[in-house]
Amino acid sequence: MLPKPTDGELAILRILWQQGASTVRTVNDALNLKRDVGYTTTLKIMQIMFEKGLLDREKAGKTHIYHPLIEEEEAQTQLLDKLMDTAFQGSAKKLIMRALGNRRSSQEELDEIRKYLDQISKENKD
């Protein structure tokens, strides 16, 4: 089982999911749009992620190109499951209700959620 990514690691994963396999340089550039991080800091974290098995890499000339080894969906599922267990007593209902309450969602989004809900309800009856 892959270890739970730290906050810093998750930020790097997000960039890799979004822009695809990348060098340390481009990841660091992307990180620096949001906050100051030194190049060697990003490098070090990505090297550790490689050791942990969160990333793979291939040599291309003098640089390494890093790939995420965990899918975005898988990470979302893992993190959400964990939060549900540790903060919402394992209840999807509690978590969803709080998420609905937290931020105003558009009417379109609410409709899509309702559609999905109906679909699951139907499946449940089989």
Added chain:
Amino acid sequence: MLPKPTDGELAILRILWQQGASTVRTVNDALNLKRDVGYTTTLKIMQIMFEKGLLDREKAGKTHIYHPLIEEEEAQTQLLDKLMDTAFQGSAKKLIMRALGNRRSSQEELDEIRKYLDQISKENKD
């Protein structure tokens, strides 16, 4: 602003939310239903939480009684918001859909969620 609780701190908060203000002893006993933790470990973490302002305490005889200084709802909101931003691109819809997909919810729960959804939709139209 209160700092984000660590995993260990959250486990302690959960117990305090559930059973109300408690001594280190009863918190530690509750923790040990799930996993082995030494008494002084629990004590130390709760002392640090007191320093951070996550807990308050009052002296009662020779012991201290600890109270959570963050409400369960507040912590849930905080943690959920953070996860939404860092792993779901800030989209409540994505998060909710994944939560619905992750675990089978009962028909009753689904109905309650739908009811809440309708209520929000109605409010949105005002």
Added chain:
DNA sequence: ATCTTATTACGAAACAATTCGTAAATAAAT
């Protein structure tokens, strides 16, 4: 008052995450 027991306080160790300085390696340019 002394002994026993439980709690707290203190300090240190182990571990992990983050940060950065500096050196080594590599490729490209001239």
Added chain:
DNA sequence: ATTTATTTACGAATTGTTTCGTAATAAGAT
């Protein structure tokens, strides 16, 4: 070939969390 620029590797410092051993403290029992 030498220089220049970039990347990687290495190591160390810093910070935070978790753990526990041990000593000090306080209460209760006799």
